[in-house]
Amino acid sequence: MPQYSDEKKHSLSKPYFGFLGPTKDAKTASAMQAHLVAMSGEFVGTFMFLFLAFCGHTMTVSQSPPGPNGANSASAVVYISLSYGFAVLVAIWTFYRISGGLFNPAVTLALMMTGNIPFVRGLLLFPVQILASMAAAGVVRGIIPGSIRGVQTTLAPSVSVAQGVFLEMFLTAFFIMSILMLAAEKSKDTFLAPIGIGLTLFICEIAGVFYTGASLNPARSFGPCVAGRNFQHYHWIYWIGPILGVIIAAGYYHFVKFFNYEEANEGQDSSGGDFQNGA
Template sequence: MNVNAPSDRLINLPFIGKRMPVPGIEHNPDKGHKELRFPGLGFMPNKLRNSFIAMMGEFVGTFLFLFLAFAATQVANTAAAAANVGGQGSGQSTSGGLSQAPNAGTLLYIALAFGFSLAVNAWVFFRITGGLFNPAVTLAMALIGAVNWGRAGLIFIAQILGATSAAAVVSALYPGAMSVSTTLGGNTSIVQGLFIEMFLTAMLVFTILMLAAEKHKGTFIAPVGIGLALFTCELAGVYFTGGSLNPVRSFAPCVVLRIFPGYHWIYWLGPTLGSLLSVGFYRFIKVLEYETANPGQDFNEKEAEAFDFDEETAGTGADVSRPAAQHAQPSAQLLHSAASFNPSPTSDPDSKEFEEQGSQLPKTRTMPADIGRPTSSSAASGPPVPGQIKRPNTITAATNYHKDENAYRNAPMAESGSMPQRAEQGGTYRVSGASTLGDFR
């Protein structure tokens, strides 16, 4: 794996020098001017450019998701048909429908294909568009306000085009008749199929709302949970309805094959009703302040220690939110103990006496604000400057230990000399074996 940061050039070619300045655009660092990576787009308003990016991301993401899923389904159905030639109901459907014979291996293969394809592509496109790939999901996101309606309409168009392109490519590349269309099977009635699609889609959409729309520490791995949700729903739905849960997933093969069953409408109405059902329940638990029922589930050890929960007084989600940064400020006990931490000038910071006296300082707590992403220039400033970290012999210095804990951890050991001599070296030293203020306990 290359550890270098990607180049800001459009194409990185050998024997090409540094990026040349763009004619007509003057770079002025003092004014904070930032050039676009593709200067030709400078005329386009940001809102329009972002909408174009979202459309392209959804088009490509939907295409890749359904291309892999359709291709794997084609493989499963072709293999099943070849292995069961002459078996009743085991061959490929003349209407292009996928094989819905009671073959657990084939059904599992199809469910895995859709679940894994969604998980991978949702993770890849998560930062570009959110990885929706489904009009039912787009509708839910628009209803809760996570996506504006104008963007949702553009995304819907991109999803239809991406799905249709995926079906067309699979039909052209793979030999034999395409058999990936969703049809009713297992003597399932139209009404039964409608409600199966509704409830399965509701499960998928609610998973997306709770793992991706609701921000928490596990949001970055939400695509894994979303892919598993689709996988389990496919297990329950492929045999009876084809397991659509996505209007464009059912629409695209019908367009390519030019065959629309009379009940095709259930693959639009069912997912739409499922989306509305999941949004209704999501809003219901939000109105009831669901956060207060089981708070602190994704707190780390330090946050859980600082979290003070009183169920009688916690009536809103804000009352059980992640501990605020102000809790990390030194208490009166810390200031009092820091004031008493004043060893003699001749004491050796590596000595047992020094460590015993420092152990009287109370343990400090690290809050989320203290461990967030670096936002200051200190994150890239390199090793600590001599004099930056000093011996905690005053209240101010002891307090700064908490704030400059990372710099203290990286400070080199003083080579030799007593306390005054080490102070003359700039005071940039640390106690042997200690990496944080908590190691003085």
Template sequence: MNIDEPLVAGFVLPGRGRKRHRQGTESTIVNRLPILKYLPRHFRSHFVAMCGEFIGTFLFLFFAFSGTQVANTQTRPQTSTTIAQASNPAQLLYISLCFGFSLVVNAWVFFRISGGLFNPAVTLGMCLVGALPYIRGVLLAVSQILGAISAAAVVSVLFPGPLDVRTALRIGTSITQGLFIEMFLTAQLVFTIFMLAAEKHKATFIAPVGIGLSLFIAELTGVFYTGGSVNPARSFGPEVVLRTFHHYHWIYWVGPILGSLLASSFYRFMKMLEYETANPGADFDEHEKEHFDPEIHGSRPPTIVNLQPSDQQNLEKYGEARTITGAEADHYDPDGVKASPGNHTAGKGRHRRMSALKGGRKDPGFSPAEASQKEIEGLTDVYDAAPGAELGEASNRGHI
């Protein structure tokens, strides 16, 4: 069933009316609410993203807080309202699993709506690397904080007993230690998001799984010592609902922000070094790797390319190495020979590079008139080894 075309008895929003489509004459892509066509596109997109991030953060933290509340119900002292005193490994594992799996599910659901960030520190990192406009980042951060407060309030009302999900330093953990613990845990989470979600690759669609596992191991480490915040909104929400703040509450803001800065700096550094070249073809299957891996191709014998008159003119004009792409590539067959009109195999010659000897400069003894009659030494058929060259736009790497 197409939900855009409900059944006769289906629910219809007020003012929307039932859509009538003439098959083959009208587009089925229409505004579901007529009022949307009067809103500026950027305003509408910001509003939708804010709604998605608010609901997503609410659901993520609602289930995370609920699991934490359950874990602490039987073990907390009568006056306890924090989770940093828990020392039972089973309890720590339960809390960590609740946070990790809640993030996996909700990030997967809201990824296409708002990006599924749910964390002001992550939002800051995405802005710093250029994956998110700053105005959108501010709007999403506000939505995340409001969603965290709402989640803490609902859990406080629904579950019996005092709200027991606050983050606090364990006795013996100094403020400085807590600050750096939060910084490194957040850096690990943010960098994971950069590499799995911001960097487009074949496994992007399952990025929420890796991100959730990243939060899971961060919680395993941090819950015992700091409460495992790694998210300013996560710590701020319960504090607002309980109307009490620890004097060191600031570390749950400064620590994650520093971690986001650290992860962003390292990511930028890796991009400057062109990390993709260290392991080319990491996302290729066996067939793609065979064609695009420079090491595999390097073992192949060179292919002699017979230049046509038009190619001779180009060689005279440019006198240097160049890449045949676009419309030109359609006129070459896999052997580098210019194809005749109507030859549909010519398109297989894409992404090939012809380079002349002597650093790409013309040989003084080179005669264009004889080019088509003798073997052109040094002109080889080389595959372009750029990662993702044959992948779709959604699979190209490094779109930051």
């Protein structure tokens, strides 16, 4: 009987059971192939993040008694915030090796402005994130009871459009700054960045869900509007607010980088073995 080499044997341990052969060597892979793989990871990751978050949000809205004037109660705000914070944490930790785990046009814009991802990569990821948000909202609408309009980002009755823009701006700036310093800036604790980013989104949601819905992400707001066939007349604030927040965060990031922030508080990444006793 003829003997087959290991490369030709089909095995459950190989991708596609070995029928497609070995993957292309990373050194010879084309730039477009890398972009396509990143786009696939960004689509699946954004879908995972928003699907989990929308499901949790819908459950909370349907099970929690409304607060005064029909607004979300304090307990509902906590559950909604947990849904988004933990969903982005697990999605980033799962997909950051593939696409960087952005899942947000505002994050993509910030990384482009700070030179952390190529301009072409950013342009390719924008539509993928929007499509994934639409897909997540559409699937949630189709498979679980409750209206998808319940997860739309809306202003509280007492909040004006101008107030909504500025709250979205500041919350997005805080969120983006955490991403730039925890993930874009490499340090000994970068591998824990998904935890810090998830916690930042959680606390930003706590601060803003009651007032604006705490979007911080144009894709997060756009998808439910498409699935629910309902756009608020002030929907634009969930684009302009995050963009302004990106400009603020990117500007401060450039400021501290220009003045070598590492020298302002030396030794923060040291494990303690770099210093002599008594030094």
